[in-house]
Amino acid sequence: MKELKVSAINKGTVIDHIPAGRGLKVLEILNLSGDNTILIAMNVRSGKLGRKDIIKVEGKILNEEEVNKIALIAPSATVNIIENWEVMEKRKVEIPDEIIGIIECANPNCITHYEEVTPKFKVLSKKPLKLKCHYCERTMEEDIVLKHLL
Numbered sequence: 001m002k003e004l005k006v007s008a009i010n011k012g013t014v015i016d017h018i019p020a021g022r023g024l025k026v027l028e029i030l031n032l033s034g035d036n037t038i039l040i041a042m043n044v045r046s047g048k049l050g051r052k053d054i055i056k057v058e059g060k061i062l063n064e065e066e067v068n069k070i071a072l073i074a075p076s077a078t079v080n081i082i083e084n085w086e087v088m089e090k091r092k093v094e095i096p097d098e099i100i101g102i103i104e105c106a107n108p109n110c111i112t113h114y115e116e117v118t119p120k121f122k123v124l125s126k127k128p129l130k131l132k133c134h135y136c137e138r139t140m141e142e143d144i145v146l147k148h149l150l
Ligand SMILES: [Zn+2]
Pocket: 105, 106, 107, 110, 111, 112, 133, 134, 135, 136, 137, 138
């Protein structure tokens, strides 16, 4: 029954185990546009987390870079790649080595706040999350601000 739910699309990507309420933020971060049909289930009962959100993207296999962006707001998420109605691959999301465009630099004088440049950070540590701005070299830890969570 569970397997049936997850694989109820012919081809695409199912993002499962998103903490309840974060589904829309995940969609925003993925920035999907175009012809893909997207199904979102919110507040689904789940043994592990209590409640969870699920996103199904029809017709698109998300690549690792896309999937890893999710790790910042839904570290517990799992990603299922579906082909021919079957789960071909199951992945855990992982914080990438470089983060582009999701986070704002904590340094108010950083060029990213004044010019049309996409913020870019090198990940110094994943747990706890520690980042270094590509432009001003400011390191951030507790002061990390996720643009999309505001
Ligand atoms: Zn900076």
